[in-house]
Amino acid sequence: MALNMFLQHLINAVGLGSLYGLIAIGYTMVYGILRLINFAHGDIFMLGAYFVFFATIRYKLPWALGVIIAVAGAILSGLLVDLIAYKPLRNAPRISALISAIGVSFFIENASMVAFTAKPQAVIQPKQLVEAFSVGGVRFVPLNIIVPVISFILVGMLLWMIYRTKQGLAMRSISHDIETTRLMGVSVNRIIALTFAIGSGLAAVAGIMWALRYPKVEPLMGFTPGFKAFIAAVFGGIGSIPGAMLGGLALGFIEIMSVAFFPTLSGYKDAFAFVLLVIILLVKPTGLMGEKLEDKI
Amino acid sequence: MLEIKNLDVWYGGIHAVKNLSMTIEKGEIATLIGANGAGKSSTIRAVAGLVKGASGSVSYASRDGGTVSILGKPPEYMVKMGISLSPEGRRILPHLTVEENLMLGAYSRGDKTGIARDMEAGYNLFPRLKERRKQKGGTLSGGEQQMLAVARALMSHPDLLMLDEPSLGLAPILVEEVFDTIKKINGEGRTILLVEQNAFAALKIANKAHVLETGSITLSGTGSELLQDAKVQAAYLGG
Numbered sequence: 001m002a003l004n005m006f007l008q009h010l011i012n013a014v015g016l017g018s019l020y021g022l023i024a025i026g027y028t029m030v031y032g033i034l035r036l037i038n039f040a041h042g043d044i045f046m047l048g049a050y051f052v053f054f055a056t057i058r059y060k061l062p063w064a065l066g067v068i069i070a071v072a073g074a075i076l077s078g079l080l081v082d083l084i085a086y087k088p089l090r091n092a093p094r095i096s097a098l099i100s101a102i103g104v105s106f107f108i109e110n111a112s113m114v115a116f117t118a119k120p121q122a123v124i125q126p127k128q129l130v131e132a133f134s135v136g137g138v139r140f141v142p143l144n145i146i147v148p149v150i151s152f153i154l155v156g157m158l159l160w161m162i163y164r165t166k167q168g169l170a171m172r173s174i175s176h177d178i179e180t181t182r183l184m185g186v187s188v189n190r191i192i193a194l195t196f197a198i199g200s201g202l203a204a205v206a207g208i209m210w211a212l213r214y215p216k217v218e219p220l221m222g223f224t225p226g227f228k229a230f231i232a233a234v235f236g237g238i239g240s241i242p243g244a245m246l247g248g249l250a251l252g253f254i255e256i257m258s259v260a261f262f263p264t265l266s267g268y269k270d271a272f273a274f275v276l277l278v279i280i281l282l283v284k285p286t287g288l289m290g291e292k293l294e295d296k297i
Numbered sequence: 298m299l300e301i302k303n304l305d306v307w308y309g310g311i312h313a314v315k316n317l318s319m320t321i322e323k324g325e326i327a328t329l330i331g332a333n334g335a336g337k338s339s340t341i342r343a344v345a346g347l348v349k350g351a352s353g354s355v356s357y358a359s360r361d362g363g364t365v366s367i368l369g370k371p372p373e374y375m376v377k378m379g380i381s382l383s384p385e386g387r388r389i390l391p392h393l394t395v396e397e398n399l400m401l402g403a404y405s406r407g408d409k410t411g412i413a414r415d416m417e418a419g420y421n422l423f424p425r426l427k428e429r430r431k432q433k434g435g436t437l438s439g440g441e442q443q444m445l446a447v448a449r450a451l452m453s454h455p456d457l458l459m460l461d462e463p464s465l466g467l468a469p470i471l472v473e474e475v476f477d478t479i480k481k482i483n484g485e486g487r488t489i490l491l492v493e494q495n496a497f498a499a500l501k502i503a504n505k506a507h508v509l510e511t512g513s514i515t516l517s518g519t520g521s522e523l524l525q526d527a528k529v530q531a532a533y534l535g536g
Contacts, residue, residue: 169400170401170404181401182346183381184401184402185404185405
């Protein structure tokens, strides 16, 4: 394969991978604190995409405003999901919350089909994002550069928040010992809400960029990327934020490169992630950067 | 400072604390002694806001002069009111550094200079912690972890410091050190409620002491009175 072709695939892989990573962070953060797989997370991603679609395409608002509305709307949706589906089950067995998560995911998907119709809607991409330019024989589409750059900036900001602010300290503390964290004066419910807000906001950004990249929105668009991002989180080591990003990038790389090198496998593209999941669970269930899973009492 | 009236604590079907009443005066060291399972921890945890099934009343003289009823309020409220608990088993966050553990103790506060001052005070109290401030909590010895637990509980700048079994699992020489420090903290004007199985060490420093048996107070007096008491000597002081 020629170098410039390879570079283009690489850019593609980093773009896709960083989107998986952004979604995976939401799974990994909620899991780290509540030991809960938030199955509705992929649907928050979808809602973020729809919100930006309605704001900019339907109601012709400027993109910057649309993005703000979409992120705010997704954060609100994420908080509502926690409030309605998870918070009443905080002291219930973990399996109850998990079932509630599956239920709320189905609910959002089906309600969206009713509200938005099941028909995919085209997203008109702003010209300046998709007009290619070339540097040294390699063609660049601005969107493909912007997506990973924004993703990495957001992850950098998140890591700063986790390691440099007291709310971040509280998050790292809750994931080990909720009761002691409460004794230190931390309102655990507020920190949990903050976690859902951050995860949902990042999912919305991913959803917006996804909608621009493929360019369409549909009610079930969150299902497959959500599942894959979950796998990326497990691959990176669930509970670890850098791990989630790394897992996302690895998954993006595997998907893009396997199809690039073996075009006949393109029909199996979506299966790679699941094969990967089975392999990790068999070989290294704690993932690349995960801590030892100790079962909490 | 703190008045507990007719406190009952239930854990499922277990009646852990039965109709307990006690008063703690400002500036004193009060202690609850008793065997394992007597209800000492349940009492202190109810005051800290960790217990759901508690009834009765706990009134607390807050620092702004008023008296508030605090039973049933969440722990973050208690911390804001100036009540702090160093829990049984120390409960250091093993993956956080000594400094981060202390910062967590100051979570309820916004005054950066005050926090820095109290952290320095904590390091003065336990110089060993300063040497290890960048070390992970999990790498500390048992004695150092106990020091950290006490220093962390002080980081919220409490008026009432509650200590649950601070001597648990420590070598005798360290027990002495910890109790000396508790006296020193009390000397700085903080009221202390101490829960202990090590009755001898607790009674030696306590102004007021209560013996707890199966959820009820069976005997109260000053620390030295109980040290002299024949029943206490027989049951708790190996005498």
